Amino acid sequence: MGQAGIRPASGDYGQYFERYVSLVPDGRIVWTLENGQEQMVSLFGQVTAEKAGFRYAAGKWSVREVLGHIIDTERVFAYRALRIARNDATPLSPFDQDLFVTGADFDRIRLADLIDEFVIVRQATLMLFRHLSAEAWDRRGVVGDHPLTPRAAAWIIAGHQLYHEILLRERYGEVLTL
Numbered sequence: 001m002g003q004a005g006i007r008p009a010s011g012d013y014g015q016y017f018e019r020y021v022s023l024v025p026d027g028r029i030v031w032t033l034e035n036g037q038e039q040m041v042s043l044f045g046q047v048t049a050e051k052a053g054f055r056y057a058a059g060k061w062s063v064r065e066v067l068g069h070i071i072d073t074e075r076v077f078a079y080r081a082l083r084i085a086r087n088d089a090t091p092l093s094p095f096d097q098d099l100f101v102t103g104a105d106f107d108r109i110r111l112a113d114l115i116d117e118f119v120i121v122r123q124a125t126l127m128l129f130r131h132l133s134a135e136a137w138d139r140r141g142v143v144g145d146h147p148l149t150p151r152a153a154a155w156i157i158a159g160h161q162l163y164h165e166i167l168l169r170e171r172y173g174e175v176l177t178l
Contacts, residue, residue, distance in 0.1 A: 005027055005028045005029070006137075006151065007021075007024075007026060007155065008021060008149060008152035008155050011147060012140075012147060012149040012151060012152040013147065013149070013152035013153075013155075013156060014143070014144070014145075014146030016146075017156050017159075019163065020156050020158075020159025020160045020162070021156060022159070023158075023159040023162040023163060023166075024162065029129065029151075029154045029155055029158060030126060030129050030130055030154075032158045033125060033126055033154070036122070036158055036162070037118075037122045039161075040067075040070070040118055040161060040165070041118070041119065043165060043176070044111065044114075046175075046176045046177045047063050047111060047175050047176065047177070048177065049110065049111055049112070051175035052064045052110075053107055054172060054174075054175045060171075061101060063111065063168075063175060064107050064109060065106045065107065066164055066167075066172070067111070067115070068101065068109070069097060069100070069101050069164075070118065070164055071114065071117055071118050072097075072100045074118075074121055074125055074160070074161075077153045077157050078121075078124065078125045078128055078153070080092055080141065080143060080148055081128065081148075081150040081153035081154065082128060082150075083141065084139050084140070084149065084150055085128075085139055085150045087139060088141070089141065092141060092143045092144075092148075093143070093144065094143060094144040125157060129150075129154050132150060137149065137150055138150075138151060
Protein backbone atom coordinates (compact mmCIF):
# COMPACT_ATOMS: atom_id res chain seq x y z
CA MET A 1 0.00 0.00 0.00
CA GLY A 2 2.94 2.35 0.60
CA GLN A 3 3.07 5.64 2.42
CA ALA A 4 -0.04 6.98 0.68
CA GLY A 5 -2.15 4.16 2.14
CA ILE A 6 -1.37 4.67 5.80
CA ARG A 7 -4.05 6.50 7.80
CA PRO A 8 -2.83 9.50 9.78
CA ALA A 9 -2.52 9.04 13.52
CA SER A 10 -4.85 11.08 15.72
CA GLY A 11 -1.87 13.20 16.84
CA ASP A 12 -1.16 14.22 13.23
CA TYR A 13 -4.00 16.77 13.14
CA GLY A 14 -6.25 18.81 15.40
CA GLN A 15 -9.15 16.93 16.97
CA TYR A 16 -11.71 19.06 15.07
CA PHE A 17 -10.65 17.37 11.83
CA GLU A 18 -11.50 13.87 13.07
CA ARG A 19 -15.01 14.51 11.69
CA TYR A 20 -13.46 14.47 8.21
CA VAL A 21 -10.67 11.90 8.59
CA SER A 22 -13.13 9.36 10.03
CA LEU A 23 -15.20 9.48 6.81
CA VAL A 24 -12.31 8.39 4.59
CA PRO A 25 -12.11 4.65 3.90
CA ASP A 26 -8.85 2.79 4.38
CA GLY A 27 -6.70 2.53 1.29
CA ARG A 28 -4.57 4.66 -0.98
CA ILE A 29 -5.44 8.30 -0.35
CA VAL A 30 -4.36 9.34 -3.84
CA TRP A 31 -6.88 6.90 -5.33
CA THR A 32 -9.53 8.23 -2.94
CA LEU A 33 -8.83 11.79 -4.13
CA GLU A 34 -8.91 10.69 -7.79
CA ASN A 35 -12.23 8.93 -7.28
CA GLY A 36 -13.50 11.92 -5.31
CA GLN A 37 -12.93 14.17 -8.29
CA GLU A 38 -15.25 12.04 -10.40
CA GLN A 39 -17.85 11.97 -7.62
CA MET A 40 -17.83 15.75 -7.23
CA VAL A 41 -18.11 16.44 -10.94
CA SER A 42 -21.01 14.00 -11.17
CA LEU A 43 -22.76 15.38 -8.09
CA PHE A 44 -22.50 19.07 -8.98
CA GLY A 45 -23.19 18.25 -12.62
CA GLN A 46 -26.71 17.23 -11.53
CA VAL A 47 -27.49 20.82 -10.50
CA THR A 48 -28.94 23.02 -13.21
CA ALA A 49 -27.65 26.57 -13.65
CA GLU A 50 -31.03 27.83 -12.45
CA LYS A 51 -30.76 25.88 -9.18
CA ALA A 52 -27.10 26.72 -8.42
CA GLY A 53 -28.13 29.61 -6.17
CA PHE A 54 -30.40 27.39 -4.04
CA ARG A 55 -30.05 27.66 -0.24
CA TYR A 56 -31.85 25.15 1.96
CA ALA A 57 -32.50 27.85 4.58
CA ALA A 58 -32.00 31.59 5.01
CA GLY A 59 -28.40 32.45 5.81
CA LYS A 60 -27.03 29.10 4.55
CA TRP A 61 -24.61 28.77 1.67
CA SER A 62 -25.85 28.36 -1.88
CA VAL A 63 -24.86 25.34 -3.96
CA ARG A 64 -22.21 27.49 -5.69
CA GLU A 65 -20.90 28.70 -2.34
CA VAL A 66 -20.59 25.12 -1.07
CA LEU A 67 -18.51 24.15 -4.09
CA GLY A 68 -16.42 27.32 -3.79
CA HIS A 69 -15.83 26.52 -0.12
CA ILE A 70 -14.69 22.99 -1.01
CA ILE A 71 -12.27 24.42 -3.59
CA ASP A 72 -10.86 27.03 -1.19
CA THR A 73 -10.46 24.53 1.63
CA GLU A 74 -8.61 22.14 -0.65
CA ARG A 75 -6.28 24.93 -1.76
CA VAL A 76 -5.56 25.89 1.85
CA PHE A 77 -4.83 22.33 2.99
CA ALA A 78 -2.75 21.53 -0.09
CA TYR A 79 -0.70 24.68 0.58
CA ARG A 80 -0.25 23.63 4.20
CA ALA A 81 0.83 20.16 3.07
CA LEU A 82 3.31 21.70 0.62
CA ARG A 83 4.87 23.98 3.23
CA ILE A 84 5.21 21.19 5.77
CA ALA A 85 6.42 18.61 3.22
CA ARG A 86 9.18 21.00 2.14
CA ASN A 87 10.44 21.31 5.73
CA ASP A 88 9.10 24.80 6.33
CA ALA A 89 8.62 24.91 10.11
CA THR A 90 6.96 28.33 10.12
CA PRO A 91 3.69 28.07 12.09
CA LEU A 92 0.69 28.49 9.81
CA SER A 93 -2.47 30.43 10.57
CA PRO A 94 -5.98 29.04 10.60
CA PHE A 95 -8.46 30.49 8.11
CA ASP A 96 -12.02 31.72 8.51
CA GLN A 97 -14.19 29.78 6.07
CA ASP A 98 -17.05 32.27 6.31
CA LEU A 99 -14.80 35.20 5.39
CA PHE A 100 -13.48 33.21 2.44
CA VAL A 101 -17.00 32.49 1.18
CA THR A 102 -18.27 36.04 1.55
CA GLY A 103 -15.03 37.46 0.15
CA ALA A 104 -15.20 35.28 -2.96
CA ASP A 105 -18.78 36.11 -4.02
CA PHE A 106 -19.15 32.65 -5.57
CA ASP A 107 -22.73 33.34 -6.64
CA ARG A 108 -21.46 35.59 -9.42
CA ILE A 109 -19.56 32.62 -10.96
CA ARG A 110 -21.23 30.09 -13.22
CA LEU A 111 -21.51 26.64 -11.61
CA ALA A 112 -19.90 25.07 -14.68
CA ASP A 113 -16.86 27.30 -14.18
CA LEU A 114 -16.64 26.33 -10.50
CA ILE A 115 -16.76 22.65 -11.48
CA ASP A 116 -13.88 23.27 -13.92
CA GLU A 117 -11.96 25.10 -11.20
CA PHE A 118 -12.49 22.21 -8.79
CA VAL A 119 -11.03 19.78 -11.35
CA ILE A 120 -7.97 21.98 -11.89
CA VAL A 121 -7.37 22.40 -8.15
CA ARG A 122 -7.82 18.66 -7.57
CA GLN A 123 -5.36 17.85 -10.34
CA ALA A 124 -2.76 20.10 -8.68
CA THR A 125 -3.49 18.46 -5.31
CA LEU A 126 -3.05 15.01 -6.84
CA MET A 127 0.30 15.95 -8.38
CA LEU A 128 1.52 17.25 -5.03
CA PHE A 129 0.60 14.08 -3.14
CA ARG A 130 1.74 11.69 -5.90
CA HIS A 131 5.24 13.15 -5.72
CA LEU A 132 5.80 13.31 -1.97
CA SER A 133 8.73 11.31 -0.69
CA ALA A 134 8.14 8.69 2.00
CA GLU A 135 9.67 11.02 4.58
CA ALA A 136 7.62 14.04 3.55
CA TRP A 137 4.29 12.35 4.32
CA ASP A 138 5.01 12.44 8.05
CA ARG A 139 6.81 15.76 8.51
CA ARG A 140 5.14 17.79 11.21
CA GLY A 141 3.98 21.35 11.14
CA VAL A 142 1.71 23.54 13.22
CA VAL A 143 -1.51 25.25 12.17
CA GLY A 144 -2.84 27.52 14.85
CA ASP A 145 -2.17 25.49 17.98
CA HIS A 146 -2.54 22.10 16.33
CA PRO A 147 -0.20 19.64 14.62
CA LEU A 148 -0.53 18.78 10.95
CA THR A 149 1.28 16.37 8.66
CA PRO A 150 0.94 16.25 4.87
CA ARG A 151 -0.60 12.78 5.35
CA ALA A 152 -3.29 14.26 7.58
CA ALA A 153 -3.86 17.15 5.16
CA ALA A 154 -4.55 14.67 2.33
CA TRP A 155 -7.05 12.76 4.45
CA ILE A 156 -8.69 15.99 5.64
CA ILE A 157 -9.13 17.14 2.03
CA ALA A 158 -10.77 13.83 1.11
CA GLY A 159 -12.93 13.74 4.24
CA HIS A 160 -13.98 17.37 3.90
CA GLN A 161 -15.26 16.59 0.42
CA LEU A 162 -17.14 13.51 1.69
CA TYR A 163 -18.63 15.54 4.55
CA HIS A 164 -20.03 18.11 2.11
CA GLU A 165 -21.28 15.41 -0.27
CA ILE A 166 -23.37 14.03 2.59
CA LEU A 167 -24.71 17.50 3.44
CA LEU A 168 -25.53 18.20 -0.20
CA ARG A 169 -27.53 15.01 -0.52
CA GLU A 170 -29.33 15.59 2.81
CA ARG A 171 -30.01 19.33 2.65
CA TYR A 172 -29.79 20.29 -1.03
CA GLY A 173 -31.19 17.06 -2.47
CA GLU A 174 -34.17 18.71 -4.11
CA VAL A 175 -31.85 20.43 -6.63
CA LEU A 176 -30.08 17.22 -7.61
CA THR A 177 -31.49 15.74 -10.82
CA LEU A 178 -30.92 12.11 -9.85
